[in-house]
Amino acid sequence: MKTEPLYLNDSYLKEMDTEVLEVLPEGEGRFRIILDKTVFYPMGGGQATDQGKLEGENWTREVYQVLNKDGEIWHFVKANIPPKVGLKVHGTINWDRRYKNMKLHSAGHIIDFAMHLLGLSPKPLMPLKATHDKNPHIVYQGTLTEDIKQKLEDKSNELVSQNLKFTWYFQSLEDLQKEAIYLVPGLPINRPLRTLKLEDVGTVADGGTQVKNTGEVGKITIKSVENIDNAVMIHYSID
Ligand SMILES: [Zn+2]
The missing domain is CATH 2.40.30.130 (Elongation Factor Tu (Ef-tu); domain 3)
Structure with missing residues (x-):
């Protein structure tokens, strides 16, 4: 590049x-x-x-x-x-636009870390993809047998109220594999990978922009959690 x-x-x-x-x-x-x-x-x-x-x-x-x-x-x-x-x-x-996108993106990761803390990700539900635009949602592979909407919202907002630090750094895939909660397939092996760490919670691979503290995101609302085919779709919003 x-x-x-x-x-x-x-x-x-x-x-x-x-x-x-x-x-x-x-x-x-x-x-x-x-x-x-x-x-x-x-x-x-x-x-x-x-x-x-x-x-x-x-x-x-x-x-x-x-x-x-x-x-x-x-x-x-x-x-x-x-x-x-x-x-x-x-x-x-255009900073207003970026900052809103950045908060939406970080919010998606906070929800994903909350899924991990609730014992739902990466097993039984494996993160598949996410969109943090006008219709923000996260998709997991797998099926839910219980209603997690309220507890996921509570756990996400608990992370927000703790105002935990996000940090990021570069490391090899080999080192990242040792510490990441999960990795999506197909990450490049020939260059350093950007690692996103949430204080006291864990790390994932990530290439987007992020806020410095979970508190910046503000209140997270889980709008819906749906089983669709063999996937779970979680729609969310921020204030
Ligand atoms: Zn991301």
Whole structure:
């Protein structure tokens, strides 16, 4: 990857000074851009794309989406004239949007850690996937025979009220395997993996942006817990 992903080390960075490395046309009046480094989070891991602004000399545009494609982070802009390669730009993300997405993402992990503390994950229910956008939900493989909605909400909010610290660091898959509560299949073996740790609770692999303390998320509501085929779907929201 040509871009240094600043958001992986510091989820609270809102802006950066960088340089245009590559530009490709993306249909009529649109371009996609690779930057030397970025604070823009590309859509992925269930977290929505960042949006924001790139400002260079005589060239300022809104970034409407950021995607990880072919191993590169692409910033999509609407423009009739593309920026020149080498142009110095100042990038700023829409922080209100990011912070909301970040809290939703961390909330999903708090619920997942609560599932673990309740003895429900990774057995009998194995985490499959999650989405932390307008319709936030987590999906587990397996079937529930009891109604866990209230106790899951209580346990999640207990973690919020304890204001536990989230920390993150990089380590090899081998080391991560030793400490993670669970790992989803298919993690890369040839590069350090980002590890998310919740104080006193445990660690998982994670590549998204996170708040520093569970208290920042605020009250979590478990809206529904449903058995669907051989999966359990948990919908949630934050205030
Ligand atoms: Zn995550």
